[in-house]
Amino acid sequence: MITVRLPPSxxxxxxxTLDVADDVRSIAALIDAIDRRVPGFRALFDEGxxxxxxxxxxxxxxVRDRALRPGDTVEIVPAIAGGAARLARVSxx
Amino acid sequence: xPIRDRxxxxxxxxxxxxxxxxxxxxxxxxxxxxxxxxxxxxxxVVRALLGGxxxxxxxxxxxxxxxxxxxxxxxxxxxGSGVLTGLAPSAARGNATSWSPESGVLMDCNAGDYFPSxxxxxxxxxxxxxGRSPGWTLLHIHDGAxxxxxxxxxxxxxxIDLRERVEADFDGRWTRDLAMAAxxxxxEQLVLTSAIxxxxxxxxxxxxxxxxxxxxxVKAIVLQGQTRDFETxxxxxxxxxTIAQKLLDTAVVKHALKVRGTPFLxxxxxxxxxxxxxxxxxxxxxxxxDAEHIDPYRPGMAGCFRCxxxxxxxNELGPDAPDRYGRGDGPxxxxxxxxxxxxxxxxxxxxxxxxxxxNDLGFDTASTGSAIAWAMELYQRGIVTTRETGGLELVxxxxxxxxxxxxxxxxxxxxxxVIADGTRAVERGHYPPEALRYRMAVKGLMQSDxxxxxxxxxxxxxxxxxxxxxxxxxxxxxxxxxxRINDDPAFKARLYGGPVSGEPNSYVDKERAVRACExxxxxxxxxxxxxxxxxxxxxxxxxxxxxxxxxxxxVTGLRFEPSDLDEVGLNIMGVERLINHRLGVGRxxxxxxxxxxxxxxxxxxxxxxxxxxxxFDAMLSRFYALSRLNEEGVPEVAWRRQLVAMLERKPQASP
Numbered sequence: 175m176i177t178v179r180l181p182p183s184x185x186x187x188x189x190x191t192l193d194v195a196d197d198v199r200s201i202a203a204l205i206d207a208i209d210r211r212v213p214g215f216r217a218l219f220d221e222g223x224x225x226x227x228x229x230x231x232x233x234x235x236x237v238r239d240r241a242l243r244p245g246d247t248v249e250i251v252p253a254i255a256g257g258a259a260r261l262a263r264v265s266x267x
Numbered sequence: 268x269p270i271r272d273r274x275x276x277x278x279x280x281x282x283x284x285x286x287x288x289x290x291x292x293x294x295x296x297x298x299x300x301x302x303x304x305x306x307x308x309x310x311x312v313v314r315a316l317l318g319g320x321x322x323x324x325x326x327x328x329x330x331x332x333x334x335x336x337x338x339x340x341x342x343x344x345x346x347g348s349g350v351l352t353g354l355a356p357s358a359a360r361g362n363a364t365s366w367s368p369e370s371g372v373l374m375d376c377n378a379g380d381y382f383p384s385x386x387x388x389x390x391x392x393x394x395x396x397x398g399r400s401p402g403w404t405l406l407h408i409h410d411g412a413x414x415x416x417x418x419x420x421x422x423x424x425x426x427i428d429l430r431e432r433v434e435a436d437f438d439g440r441w442t443r444d445l446a447m448a449a450x451x452x453x454x455e456q457l458v459l460t461s462a463i464x465x466x467x468x469x470x471x472x473x474x475x476x477x478x479x480x481x482x483x484x485v486k487a488i489v490l491q492g493q494t495r496d497f498e499t500x501x502x503x504x505x506x507x508x509t510i511a512q513k514l515l516d517t518a519v520v521k522h523a524l525k526v527r528g529t530p531f532l533x534x535x536x537x538x539x540x541x542x543x544x545x546x547x548x549x550x551x552x553x554x555x556x557d558a559e560h561i562d563p564y565r566p567g568m569a570g571c572f573r574c575x576x577x578x579x580x581x582n583e584l585g586p587d588a589p590d591r592y593g594r595g596d597g598p599x600x601x602x603x604x605x606x607x608x609x610x611x612x613x614x615x616x617x618x619x620x621x622x623x624x625x626n627d628l629g630f631d632t633a634s635t636g637s638a639i640a641w642a643m644e645l646y647q648r649g650i651v652t653t654r655e656t657g658g659l660e661l662v663x664x665x666x667x668x669x670x671x672x673x674x675x676x677x678x679x680x681x682x683x684x685v686i687a688d689g690t691r692a693v694e695r696g697h698y699p700p701e702a703l704r705y706r707m708a709v710k711g712l713m714q715s716d717x718x719x720x721x722x723x724x725x726x727x728x729x730x731x732x733x734x735x736x737x738x739x740x741x742x743x744x745x746x747x748x749x750x751r752i753n754d755d756p757a758f759k760a761r762l763y764g765g766p767v768s769g770e771p772n773s774y775v776d777k778e779r780a781v782r783a784c785e786x787x788x789x790x791x792x793x794x795x796x797x798x799x800x801x802x803x804x805x806x807x808x809x810x811x812x813x814x815x816x817x818x819x820x821x822v823t824g825l826r827f828e829p830s831d832l833d834e835v836g837l838n839i840m841g842v843e844r845l846i847n848h849r850l851g852v853g854r855x856x857x858x859x860x861x862x863x864x865x866x867x868x869x870x871x872x873x874x875x876x877x878x879x880x881x882x883f884d885a886m887l888s889r890f891y892a893l894s895r896l897n898e899e900g901v902p903e904v905a906w907r908r909q910l911v912a913m914l915e916r917k918p919q920a921s922p
Contacts (some may be wrong), residue, residue, distance in 0.1 A: 182526070182559065183526065221751075222746075222749050222752050222806070222807070225535065225749065227538045232539040232871075232872070233750055233872075234539070234747070234748060234750050235754065236754060236769075237750035237751070237753075238754065251538065252535075253748065
C-alpha cells in the first residue's frame with residue numbers, strides 16, 4: 175500500500191490522506207490511481223501544478239519513472255511554479 | 268559636474284510634453300532649494316527601455332556621479348512606475364533606483380501596494396529626488412500638485428503610528444484616495460538594511476532605500492487624489508479581462524497564491540533540502556513552519572491596487588497577544604525563511620511576531636534577517652563574543668533576543684549599530700576580515716530569499732549575475748522546481764528559446780534559462796507587472812511578452828513585437844551593467860558566497876551537492892556570450908556604443 179498525502183485543495187471529504195492499495199510501482203501508475211479517486215488530478219499534474227515527494231524527498235526529474243515500493247509515503251506538493259495550462263497541447267508526449 | 272548642472276543638461280534634451288497619451292511626467296525635485304521642474308521621457312528611451320525600472324536606469328545613468336558616495340545628496344533617488352502600472356490587472360508595481368548605500372552597487376528595488384499606481388494616476392511616471400532638505404520634509408502630492416510640508420511632527424514615528432497619523436492629518440483613507448512611501452526610524456537613522464515602506468508591509472526593500480530617502484531629509488511622500496481611469500489610444504478594459512482570467516486560471520495562483528500566499532514556497536524548499544538554515548550551515552528545517560501552520564492565524568488575504576490575485580496574507584495571533592505586534596500583514600516566504608530557519612526559530616507564532624515588528628520598524632527583512640544570522644554564526648564560532656555584543660548572547664532560535672535586537676538596530680543602539688551596517692560590518696570595523704567567509708552575500712547584498720542554491724545551478728547562476736546583488740527576483744528560473752516541465756524537453760526548449768537540461772543540478776545550458784528569465788522579468792518591471800504573475804516566474808502560462816505588447820499597444824499606441832520586448836529586457840540589463848561598471852563591478856563580482864563552493868549539502872536526495880568552480884566559471888562565460896557581454900561582464904563594444912548613444916541622446920543609433 176502507498177500512503178498519499180494530499181494538499182488541502184485536493185482533500186477528499188476533508189481527509190488529507192489517501193491509501194492506495196492498487197499494485198502501484200511507479201509515480202506514473204500512482205497518477206492513474208489518484209486520478210480515479212480525485213477527478214482532475216491528472217490534469218493538474220499535466221498542467222505542471224504539482225510535484226511529488228517520496229518519503230520526504232522531492233522528485234524534480236524523471237518523475238513518472240520514479241519507482242515506488244509498498245510502504246512508501248508520497249506527498250503531493252503544490253508546485254513552486256505551476257499552471258502550464260497549454261503544456262499538454264504543445265508537448266509531443 | 269554638480270547634480271543641478273546634470274539635471275539642467277538633461278532637461279534641455281527632454282521633451283516638454285507627453286510622447287503618448289498615458290505618459291506621465293518625470294518630476295525633478297530639488298529638495299534643498301525646494302524647486303520643481305518636469306519633462307517627459309523621450310520616445311527612443313521608451314522604445315529601448317520602456318518605463319518603470321527601465322527608464323529609471325536612463326535617469327540614473329545620466330545623473331549619477333560615481334566620484335561621490337551613495338548617501339551624498341547629489342546622488343539622486345528615482346521612483347518610477349511602469350507603462351502599465353495602475354492600468355492592467357496585477358500591474359501595481361514600481362521601482363526605486365539609486366546607488367546602494369548597503370551594497371555599493373546599483374540599487375533598484377520594487378514595491379506594489381498602492382503607491383506606484385497612485386503615482387501614475389497623479390500624472391507622474393518618474394520622481395527624481397536630489398539635494399538634502401534643510402529640515403525633515405513630507406512631500407504632499409495632491410491631484411498632481413506638489414507641496415513641501417514640514418515633517419517634524421512625524422519624525423520618530425514608525426510605520427503603524429505614521430500611517431495612522433497621516434491618514435488622520437490628511438483627511439484621507441488608505442486604498443481609497445491616499446498612498447504613501449515613507450521611512451520609519453530605521454530610515455531616519457540611516458540603517459543600511461532599512462526599507463521605504465509603501466504600505467503596512469509592502470516596501471521598496473533591497474539595497475538600503477530607507478537610508479537613502481532618510482539621507483535626503485524626506486520622511487514621506489504622500490499621494491492624494493481620487494483614483495481615475497486613463498484616456499488611452501485604444502480601448503483596454505476588455506483586454507484587461509483577458510489578462511485577469513489568465514491570472515486566475517493558472518494553477519499556482521488558484522491552488523497556492525490565492526489560498527496561502529507565498530509561504531507555500533517553504534515546504535518544497537525544505538523537502539528538497541535547500542532551505543537556508545542557520546546562515547546556510549544547514550539546509551533543512553522543521554515542518555512546523557509549513558504554510559498550513561499559518562492557517563489558524565490568517566483571518567484573510569489582501570492585495571495590491573486592482574489585483575485580482577490578493578496573495579498577501581494578513582495575520583492575527585489572537586486576543587492574548589500582548590501588544591500591537593499580534594496582528595499585521597504577512598509573513599511572505601522571504602520573511603518566513605529569514606526569521607525562521609535562517610536564525611533557528613521554529614515557532615510560527617514567533618516568526619509572525621518578528622515579521623510584524625520588522626514591518627513597523629521599516630526593515631528589509633531579507634537583509635536584516637541575514638545580518639542577524641551572520642552575527643549568530645560569528646558568535647557560534649567565537650569570532651564575535653559578548654564583549655562585542657554588549658552582553659547579548661546571540662544563540663540560534665532566541666526569538667526574544669532577536670526582537671530586542673531589531674529595536675536596537677532601528678535606533679543604532681549598542682550591537683544594533685553593527686546589525687544596522689548590514690554587509691558593511693567588516694568594512695566599518697565591527698568584525699574582523701575573517702567574518703567575510705561567512706557572509707552570505709553577492710556584490711555586497713545579502714541573499715534575498717532563503718533558498719540555498721547549491722543544488723539548482725540555474726538558481727545559483729541567477730544569484731551570481733543579478734545586477735543588484737544576491738537576489739532571486741531579478742532572474743530566478745523557478746520552473747526548475749517543476750518535474751513535469753523538467754521532463755518535457757521540447758516544452759522547456761520553447762520556453763527558453765533553446766534546450767535546457769532537465770536535470771536540476773546540471774550546469775548544461777542553464778545560462779539560456781537565466782537569460783530568458785532576466786529579460787522577461789526586466790520587461791515585467793518596466794511595465795509594472797508583479798513578478799509572481801509574470802510568465803516564467805511562477806508559471807509558463809502567466810502573462811508575458813504577448814500580453815504586455817498587446818496592452819502597451821492599446822494604452823500607448825506604441826507597437827512592440829514580442830522579440831522587441833525581449834530586446835528591451837536585454838537593454839535594461841545592459842544599462843544596469845554599464846552603471847555597475849562605473850561603480851567598479853566586473854566579473855569578479857558575478858560570483859557566489861565561498862560556502863557554496865566549499866561546503867556540500869548534507870541532507871536529502873542531493874546530499875554532497877555544491878558549486879564546482881570550473882563548471883560555474885564556464886557557465887558564467889556562456890552566460891556572458893549569450894548576453895552580448897564581454898569577458899568582464901560589460902556590454903560588448905558595438906552594443907555598448909548603441910546603448911550609450913541612446914542614453915546620451917545622440918541621434919545616430921538606437922539599440
